[in-house]
Amino acid sequence: MASDTFGDHLEKIYPIIEEGGSDSAAFDNVLELLVVNGALTLPEAVMVMIPEAWQANELMDPDKKAFYQWASHVEEPFDGPALFTFSDGRYVGANLDRNGLRPCRYYITSTDLMICASEVGTVPVDPEIIVSKGRLHPGKMLLVDTHEGRLVDDSELKQSVAQKHPYKEWIKRSICLNTLLNQLHIDPNHMVVDNASIPLEQDTRLIANNYSLEQLNLLMLPMISDGKETLGSMGNDAVLACMDEQPRLIYDYFKQLFAQVTNPPIDPIREQIVMSLSCCVGPFANLLTVGPEQCDRLVLDSPMLTKPQMHAIRSMNKVHSTWNAVTIDITFDRKLGIDGYLPCLDRVCQEASVAIEVGAKVIILSDSAFGQTAGGRVSLSALIAVGGVHHYLVRNKLRGRVALMIETNEAREVHHFCLLLGYGADAICPVLALDIIGKLLQKGAVRNKDLPYEQLVFNYFKAVDNGILKVMSKMGISTLASYKGAQIFEAVGLDATVISRCFAGTSSRIKGATFDLVARDALTLYDRSLLGQQGHNAVQPMTMPETGEYHWRSGGQNHICEPSGMGHLQDAVRQKNKTSYDEYAKNAHDAVARCTLRGLLDFDTSKCRPIPVEQVEPWTAIVKRFVTGAMSYGSISLEAHASIAVAMNSIGGKSNTGEGGEKPERSIPRENGDNLRSAIKQVASGRFGVTAYYLADADELQIKMAQGAKPGEGGELAGGKVSEEIASTRKTTPGIGLISPPPHHDIYSIEDLKQLIYDLKCANPRARVSVKLVSEVGVGIVAAGVAKAKADHILISGHDGGTGASRWTGIKYAGLPWELGLAETHQTLVLNDLRGRVILQTDGQLKTGRDVAIACLLGAEEWGFATTPLIALGCIMMRKCHLNTCPVGIATQDPVLRAKFEGKPEHVVNFFFYLAEELRQIMASLGCRTIHEMVGHAEYLKVKESNLSIKTANLDLSPILTPAHQLRPGVDTVQRHKQQHNLHIRLDNYLKDEAEGVLLGEQSHVAIRANIVNTDRATGTTLSYHISKRFGEKGLANDSIQVQFTGSAGQSFGAFLAPGITFSLEGDANDYVGKGLSGGRLIIYPPKACTFPSDNNIIVGNVCLYGATSGEAYFCGVAAERFCVRNSGAIAVCEGAGDHACEYMTGGRVVILGDTGRNLAAGMSGGIAYVLDRKNQLPEKVNMEMVELESLADAEEIQQVKQWIEAHVNYTGSKVGAEVLQHFDKYVGLFVKIMPIEYRHLLETQRATAQAPAKQTAPAKKPCTHIEDVEDSLLSEQEIQARRARLDKLRGFMKYKRKTDPYRPAASRVNDWKELNKRLSRPELHVQAARCMDCGVPMCQSDSGCPIGNIIPKWNELVYKDDWKDALDRLLMTNNFPEFTGRVCPAPCENSCVLGINEPPVSIKSIEAAIIDHAYEQGWMEPKPPAVRSGKRIAVIGSGPAGLSVADQLNKAGHSITVYDRNDRMGGLLMYGIPNMKLDKNLVQRRLDLMAAEGITFVPNAHVGVNVDARELQKTNDVVVVATGATWPRDLVIPGRSEAKSGVHFAMEFLQANTKSLLDSNLQDGHYLSAKGKDVIVIGGGDTGNDCIGTSLRHGCKSVVNFELLPQPPVDRAPDNPWPQFARVYKVDYGHAEVQAHFGKDPREYCVLSKSFEVNDQGQVTGINTVRVEWTKVDGKWNMQELQDSEQFFKADLVLLSMGFLGPENEVIKQLELTQDPRTNILTTKKSNFATHVPGVFAAGDCRRGQSLVVHGINEGRQCALEVDTYLADVYLKSATDSQQEDYVSALPVTGGILKRRVKKIIVEAKA
């Protein structure tokens, strides 16, 4: 800056903006500088600083627009909501912000006086002298020139300013990007894809930048194909970045800040006229000299750049010689490791300053060099680079001299771009995201396959741009110029060193990650990206991991809600099972410890004296402090909503309506005593169904400042969920989706909030008023303001709370943990001695008594729960709430699904009982008898040092652990007294007294007269309360109470006016007239003595009739801004309106007999507006997004409009109305009807239905349970695809029936040994895959589901999409041998499938088998030997599923494997246990051959411990893995057993010999035990017994009986066997079916106890003597008793013992001196470990865990392999450097196929 005025003294006035000042002070500082400098006059300076919203204003005068355009080159606009008043001695003026969010009203009198204030009525004025009444319009200036003694008109003033300089000419000097592209002949849409030949999933850049499949599918694909970010639901319960042991991008540490209370969020869609992303970038000219050179800047319409645009900017100097662009590489050599990170940042900053010195105007930071050169280059985070350089340049006063741009592989999400902009970037080219678009297009993965590349890029940028606008608008910022560099973020868990260097000024309260950790994450990701690349081994198919970032996935990111916890909770509350609650609580404590800040805390009992728990207040007292979350009726079903209400009412807690309103009928208790009424009634920005009655019927009124936990978000309810019932409750239209406005239109400041609190208090003096805030830095100050504004109650919500539907950017990145917000609020309130006045509540993923105790100690005396009570009611966290497809009837309005709701209020009660009891235990340990004694005693908390890891060790929780009572001793630290609302002085008291006769029902009508002044606020609300209380929602008959006022009414005149009240006001009124009008009638007209024309003068203020639901209003004059916003049923007539009239309207009728402002009808989805468009200007003012314009043609409608005008004239004496009526035929043609498109369709349908002759009601259509049943084999490929396209995946689970692999007919299949079943056809598989709901928490993958964490929902989706190769890749990420599991697995996954709760589950196993069979058929299963060998040798003993999977994994990791087995064929029980008809041995051999081809050596006939020395193997190998199975059979030692020399055999003797003979000679060699012609008894059920049955039948046995000692299982799940446990139910397996078909009877005999064998003289068994038994439960344990006289003899000449296995055989165990557990299984160092106590020897499979399943064997093998690989790495790393150790990445995944950093190395034992 340079100034003629200040000359050399300029430096002395720095800093221009004084530190520590308010926003207004900063504004003042700059304005003063500009005015004192003299280049601009005061009005000009104000115009520069607070420009109108000019960008999107097509109606603006071009000269004025040019001025503002010039101003945008000079300075960023100040766009906060404010009314600025100013004076310099000559001029006195006022200016309103561009949104017009503050009121400014004025009178001009005939005595040359102008009275201007934020309200009318501040000074009494004789009406006769008033010549005009006006209000300041948005962005306009009111100026009085005292020299000239006149009011300077805004347009006159601005016109003259605009012509002072040739601004139009000047702005031509600015460089427009499009012009630049033309000049350089560059096509901005040209597709340039780097690494184009590398498939997307193998592009190393993706992994190195921590891409996940979810990000591609959930975030990017919808943005690319639809131009929109997708919606999510149920909040964010994932681990905080600062606690995650896995690498994270630094963006994840930042949370977006948002406006709450102090300034309003904006709706960037409906109010886009004020929003702009356009920015001037590049060097600023001198601010203090006005001149054309100020326009020498580059203008970007959006900060997002395509690659050609970036290229154009780089080449700019070819056409603009002074515009040099310098690219700075932000990568460093991988070899430097962690030590390379900071020096790289230093270099980048240095190079930036050098570039500026040599004249660069653009600096482009680029990570394009990533991965290049032999050793590879790792990149700084783009955010670190931008923030680092930006702050470096600011510190060196260089920032204004360049444009700072970033070319990055890293950024792709809206949040990323916001951060880059917020920390100084001027433009961003997301190169990798653009390449991904190209690659997705090439791959055909984009849904709309016809769209060209440029359209996809356009869509993506559009979604990003809209996302940025949304984030900006949450803070109330409308222009990118103001947002850039504004750092509207808070960091959670970043160290001060990082903050001060790159993000100076950002709040990061708990410190945390240092540059070292940031660098380590970058290196880990880089190394991980190399796996599978040239010269590196690929253990699994190279494809994007599904990391569980958004939805829980097995092995993925930690979440608080885990499937096993959910199962335990549901069991606990349904069965009243304390043990299950304890399991649930333990699971929750562990999850919370991994994910949240409170997880790092522990109770410090060293300072307390524990008391017996009996002395603690009872649970019944505690639960009164519990509330449930504001889950609206609409987002959840009536059944769920009402169950919660009944539960909470029964325990004295409170349920919350949410923002959807509630039917009045619910307030009438049911005969059984159930009370369905929600005690808390919420008042949200949407104001759905908020009537006088609704308010009167509340115990608490909650003002919701945030949607879910997301301030600045409008709640969304999909049209499909707006049923008739929901629509009538919300007073809207069925079928039309609802979006609540982000802002409350009556809260733009703390004063407005105070007014709303007052309104509500008056509307229900008995209810406490609560304000819901969300945790963020500064929330304490806001809360203090809220307490001063007289809220009775404050809720601090955590960031993680649920939302019915919200964009992912908001869910993930807005809001902070409640621990921070609560502690800050409590401390601030105590410091200001306000805590004693308010109750403090918190919510956000509170799960257990421990969470509640911590919340209490941090300052909350009440707590809210949302997700957990829903889980108690049956919610399974599908996270599909917004789709209306909740399969358990909770988050749905679909009647079919609602019928499935099985929750009961007592489930919620039981949950709260257990939770309160857990809390009581903690209270006792802390010595607290009551909650009151506990609130805010943070000294009872300490950091749990043993829980800290290298990631969390640096977190500093002391800010939240500071006890507030130590900050200001002696003041209240818990609520002790009520707020003083001073309601006794209200005008309403007089009205109530006067109307007493009517209120008591003693008279039918009363007329009252009263004077009113502007301090009489919310007049009528208390009168309405009394009417509602006494007469219900219907109120009184029209005009029962008529009040005639005179004067200027205060704010909220007639708010929530109840039916039967008519208010007539002669005078004028302020803001919020008729807010929430509920049936009353409002009439306002100017004093009769006034002479000014009413249609030119303001009669009522801003936001009138906001959220009106019914009633009538007649205003003789103009209404200011935001008239009838969210009107849903009122009829209103006025004579003109300001900007944004009828916004979000959903019902009612509005007649406007005069001019309107801009943005009329934005977001209007219902109701109709009729505007008299005398000047034919209306189309330019209407927001046409959702409405159409029509003329008034229908005679009936014309008549109706006329009647309203007649009423208007009648009530108000309007001259305008009278004129219209007088010449109605002339005027009728000037009316424009504004009709919402969807609403018209609806009315037409309703009309058609009403006119149609009554039809006989057709029987309800049954849901389609099948898809056309044509013989699949006859279908052509085209037909298959056409059928597939018709499938409905969203509702597939409701529409299609389960079908599994069909068995061959039982009668004929016993004649051969071929496999029993065949695969489903492709079309059938598409249908089955369409049944999968792609659950948010896929229980099929949980602990109780698939043990290997198969990524079932994903491959189901891919099969549904017919994408078999990708499905195979997904499958092979977790399962080495799907061809085995797909055939023999008993599918615990299906037992856990969510669908199985009330429908047959998804056919997971069939789909699995089909994928792998298809892969073999297609030749995709080819040998893929590892790229490099490690030189490590591993011996595996045993070749069953465990041995084979260990071998497979370790071989892929590059180790050399030899597998030994005592059998002549490899495969363990796969080969010689499970018979051929279940698993074809050719398939086993095929797999063995594949593994051999990949380099594994198989040594058969090697009986280790017998003919091979185990110690020798130990010596010659680095590792020995014992996988010898559990093959020691259990014997039946009963009388006759030893005598039975023949005829009694173990099942395995029978089965093994059979398979061997079958394979060797097709049973021709006779080397097997034949059952032919024999009576066979199989003792023991289970798989083995069944296989014996099937085998015996195939031999041709005479009879077969199967003994089972236990009783027959139930057909359905028993109560002690709830979902999702493995179902112990009666099943008919293949052998049983075959016997049934063959002998006509199921072979199973239950409750049979074998007593003795009958043996003949030759020692041949002849039968078994048995007795029947009975099982009873005694003290919870099963007890067996023999039944008298139940002896029975069963004839047999072959008895097969199939009673399970005792453990492994012991030859190897002995030789290697392994230890065994009591069950003789091999003992490992820990339960979850595979290392035995002998170094280098590991064990896996049935020999370690006991007899189990093939899938467990595979899982054991995989986990063991990971441990072995890590063990081998440890040995190697002992000689490596520290940083190598820390950076080590194993190529082997954990369950779910997910690669994880070695946690072991980063755990620190305890902080010293």
Ligand SMILES: Cc1cc2nc3c(=O)[nH]c(=O)nc-3n(C[C@H](O)[C@H](O)[C@H](O)COP(=O)(O)OP(=O)(O)OC[C@H]3O[C@@H](n4cnc5c(N)ncnc54)[C@H](O)[C@@H]3O)c2cc1C
């Ligand atoms: C008849 C039968 C049917 C079954 N059906 C099913 C089913 O349908 N679905 C299912 O999921 N599960 C089934 N199971 C269970 C499943 O087969 C086992 O749980 C699984 O095979 C265990 O795998 P593993 O690798 O631990 O051991 P195993 O498969 O038992 O393999 C161990 C191998 O080690 C070898 N071995 C042992 N000692 C030595 C030694 N000293 N030297 C060299 N080699 C040695 C053995 O010969 C054997 O080949 C069945 C089991 C049986 C017996």
Ligand code: SF4
């Ligand atoms: S392996 Fe078994 S549990 Fe896992 S998905 Fe397949 S069938 Fe289900």
Ligand code: SF4
């Ligand atoms: S298989 Fe079942 S549990 Fe798994 S994602 Fe699909 S529907 Fe959900």
